Amino acid sequence: MEPNSYGLSPDHLDATFAALADPTRRAILARLAKGEASVNELAEPFAMTQPAISKHLKVLERAGLISRGRDAQRRPRRLEAKPLAEASGWLEGYRQFWEGNCQRLDALLEELKTEEKKQHLRRKQGDRR
């Protein structure tokens, strides 16, 4: 095991993990994966104010997940592929692992609930006899 072998500091990793924990920020990253976009363009699909989006962008920027493009007027944001691919892969792996477990657990709990109801009903019917 060789932690941080690609040169990210632990602080940086925590910032990355925190940044990825939020669904809006994940959606912003998904949008930027299709190409760079200005703050206005990013704000549009989210029904959020520009300051709210800017806050999310700041978090992403601090985490090194996005950077600013060259166009001084539009100041487009773009994705920094490497840290995202590496860092989000870790948590994403865990998330996927648990998502599968939880979906199966959902199904099992439905079964247990149905079973309980049936037993309850049978007991009730038994009482009547």
Next chain:
Amino acid sequence: MKNTETLQVTTPTERELVITRSFDAPRRLVWEAWTNPKHLPHWMLGPPGWTMPRCELDLRPGGTWHFGWHHADGKDMEMRGTYREVTPPERLVSTESWGGNWPETLNTLVLTEENGNTTVTLTILYPSMEARDAALKSGMKEGMSLSFVRLDEHLASMAA
């Protein structure tokens, strides 16, 4: 947006990894599903292709547990630990280790119920931040999780 069944994975402190998820069931059923060897092999399987042929547990403080998985391609994985605290249906604390170089973690499962819904919070405490990050990373590296890492579309397109 319905948030109740969204799975959250966070790293709130340097040594912790926290998984949170809500279930549409009372917590005594969630507890049952989480602690009964009759139920566990039906859901605690991770990625597709794995079965759980070994599920032994002695559910009491000081009791041990031993889970084993088998993959269709022949791989095997094992995990074991000791229960520290058993408070049905709300709190289960146990150690967990995959063996080998993997660090032992302290896992705390907390179940809270509200209006018939149960929120599960699983906190995995690593001996150090390095151990946590290394575990997360080597899980990726060693292929244990590679098979189940289906990154969001954006990651797939980025790698291309």
